[in-house]
Amino acid sequence: xxxxxxxxxxxxxxxxxxxxxxxxxxxxxxxxxxxxxxxxxxxxxxxxxxxxxxxxxxxxxxxxxxxxxxxxxxxxxxxxxxxxxxxxxxxxxxxxxxxxxxxxxxxxxxxxxxxxxxxxxxxxxxxxxxxxxxxxxxxxxxxxxxxxxxxxxxxxxxxxxxxxxxxxxxxxxxxxxxxxxxxxxxxxxxxxxxxxxxxxxxxxxxxxxxxxxxxx
Amino acid sequence: xxxxxxxxxxxxxxxxxxxxxxxxxxxxxxxxxxxxxxxxxxxxxxxxxxxxxxxxxxxxxxxxxxxxxxxxxxxxxxxxxxxxxxxxxxxxxxxxxxxxxxxxxx
Numbered sequence: 001x002x003x004x005x006x007x008x009x010x011x012x013x014x015x016x017x018x019x020x021x022x023x024x025x026x027x028x029x030x031x032x033x034x035x036x037x038x039x040x041x042x043x044x045x046x047x048x049x050x051x052x053x054x055x056x057x058x059x060x061x062x063x064x065x066x067x068x069x070x071x072x073x074x075x076x077x078x079x080x081x082x083x084x085x086x087x088x089x090x091x092x093x094x095x096x097x098x099x100x101x102x103x104x105x106x107x108x109x110x111x112x113x114x115x116x117x118x119x120x121x122x123x124x125x126x127x128x129x130x131x132x133x134x135x136x137x138x139x140x141x142x143x144x145x146x147x148x149x150x151x152x153x154x155x156x157x158x159x160x161x162x163x164x165x166x167x168x169x170x171x172x173x174x175x176x177x178x179x180x181x182x183x184x185x186x187x188x189x190x191x192x193x194x195x196x197x198x199x200x201x202x203x204x205x206x207x208x209x210x211x212x213x214x215x216x
Numbered sequence: 217x218x219x220x221x222x223x224x225x226x227x228x229x230x231x232x233x234x235x236x237x238x239x240x241x242x243x244x245x246x247x248x249x250x251x252x253x254x255x256x257x258x259x260x261x262x263x264x265x266x267x268x269x270x271x272x273x274x275x276x277x278x279x280x281x282x283x284x285x286x287x288x289x290x291x292x293x294x295x296x297x298x299x300x301x302x303x304x305x306x307x308x309x310x311x312x313x314x315x316x317x318x319x320x321x322x
Contacts, residue, residue, distance in 0.1 A: 038315070038316070041315055045308070045311070045312055048308055049305075049308060052304055052305060052308065055294070056294070056295050056300055056304065059294050059295055060295055060299070060300065062234055063230075063231065063234075063295070063296075063297040066230060066231075066233070066234050066297060067230070067297060070230055078233070079229075079233065082233050082234070082236040082237055087237065087238055087239035088239035089223055089238060089239040089240060090220045090221065090222060090223075091220065091221045091222070091223060091264045091265065092219070092220055092221075093219060093220075093221050093264050093288065102287060103287075104264070104287055104288060104290065106264060106265065106290075108223075109220070110239070111239065133234045134234060134237040134238075137234050137235060137237070137238055138237070138238055141238055144267065144292070144294075145223075145265065147292055148264075148265040148267075148290040148292045149290065151290060151292055151307075151308075152287070152288075152290035154308070154311045155284050155285065155311055156285070156287070157315065158311040158312070158314045158315040159284075159285050159314070161314075161315040161316075162314055162315060165317075
């Protein structure tokens with residue numbers, strides 16, 4: 001451990017003692033923050049993993065339908081069918097504060113509230129598999145929005161946890177031991193000074209007494 | 217704070233055209249540089265969520281990484297029509313590794 005480069009004075013000693021107290025307090029607070037962030041993160045990660053598995057399965061199913069629709073219908077016809085969507089989605093983005101990490105909260109707003117009214121084409125010229133693909137996607141869409149929310153939260157929290165962990169470690173392994181060592185050094189130096197003053201005083205006293213009274 | 221934002225889907229035509237029916241803004245792009253530009257443009261233009269297929273995301277990995285620590289947009293990897301490459305799950309494991317120090321999901 002490195003001792004800080006300070007003058008061994010009482011002034012510095014009291015300053016350092018105050019710093020040590022606040023460093024220890026900060027260390028405790030940051031440690032609590034890290035633990036709580038970690039707990040929240042684990043909950044989110046579990047949800048994220050489950051949502052992702054579900055969403056990936058649903059998209060795979062929709063893609064299967066889409067592949068069939070793509071092979072039955074002409075590409076142009078398929079594109080025309082999907083060109084002018086009936087449904088429109090907009091997101092309202094709010095904010096949630098989790099241990100001073102601001103994570104976004106999405107609430108989707110649909111233009112048409114009727115979930116069966118999403119087909120932007122007539123059924124006469126399109127394959128039924130296209131309906132399957134669209135309905136599979138629309139079913140999983142709320143989950144996809146939640147997935148986007150949770151994934152962003154996980155990324156932001158992972159960053160914050162890493163930062164907090166570094167701060168905790170810096171305080172625990174570097175700053176606090178440094179302060180402690182410097183305080184010890186100053187205390188030793190001060191008491192050493194005191195002893196040296198006492199001995200020189202005794203010596204002077206002896207000399208003065210010897211001079212004035214011829215004491216031996 | 218509450219504003220309205222839009223949702224986008226990026227990828228090859230077959231994979232993302234279905235999302236058009238849901239009212240998402242669909243961008244069919246398979247060129248790496250164009251995808252990066254597109255993501256930057258969408259991020260600056262009120263898009264809160266961008267769904268991108270895994271092959272398309274692999275072409276613009278750096279740009280996606282850039283937005284990982286910003287609040288918006290949230291870029292989510294989805295499997296393309298060719299199948300699941302597992303990149304989305306891998307990103308999740310990376311986040312865990314970053315936070316915990318080791319991958320504890322396995």
